[in-house]
Amino acid sequence: MPKNKLSLHLTLFFILLCATAFFGYQSFYVEKSSDKQVEINNNNSVTNNDIETNNKVTTTEDKIIPNKKQQTSTLVQETVTTSIQAISEEHKQLPYSATITVNQKNYTVDFEKEGTILKDLLDKLQTESDFTFSGINYSGLGFFITEINGIKNDNKQGKYWVYYLNGQSAQAGISVQKINSGDNIKWSYENSTF
Structure with missing residues (x-):
């Protein structure tokens, strides 16, 4: 190897060594001794069938940082907290809604698609509110309501x-009745001619 190339390589090596030592030392240098606390909140909604949780995960990491002036080390503790909230599918925001009225009390029921069958909405409303109903399913005729709210x-x-x-x-x-967004369904207890 020629002498000029060798001195060039040694010079570059020396510069890199000095730069690494300088910048590496600066990243560990602390002016004051202090406790540093970092908190990260992650409030992502996660949808998964039949779960509803609110978990908190806390991680603590100790780092030793040398102090140039005092020739001592400072212990800095970093804490990272992550919150995860999962929402069950029943509670997710649905794009459509209809109003069901019974004895002047209004219930709003949300649903996923236009043309949802009324019986399915009543079943859903019964699980989400104080609304109750029962009936009999007649083969070939369909479901017949026998009781609402007692x-x-x-x-x-x-x-x-x-x-x-x-x-x-x-x-x-x-x-068989299909319901669309904005429909109003009013239940009335009355004399019937059928």
């Missing part, structure tokens, strides 16, 4: 639960 059909008096869709008497049973 009030039963009365065959002797001829009083039954009937519903109105957007102010009009319903033309289909709840097993």
Whole structure:
């Protein structure tokens, strides 16, 4: 190897060695002794069937940082906290909603797609609120309501639960009636002619 190349390599090596020592030392140098606490909050919504949790994970890491002036070391403790919140599918924001009225009490039920069957919305509402209903499923005819919120059909008096869709008497049973966003379903306990 020629002498000029050798001195060039040695010079570059010396410069790199000095730069590494200088910048490496600066990254560990602490002007004052202090405790440093870092907190990171991660509030991501995670959807997963049938879970609802709120977990907190805390990690503590000790670092020893040399102090040039005092020839001592300072212990700095860093704490990182991460919060994870998972929301069950029932609680996620759904794009459509309809109003169901019973005895002048309004219930809002959210649903995922237009054309959802009314019986499915009543089942969903029953799990999410104080609304209750029961009935009988007749093969070939569909589901027939026999009770809403504790009030039963009365065959002797001829009083039954009937519903109105957007102010009009319903033309289909709840097993086949499709509901769209903004629809109003009103249940009325009244004398029926059927």
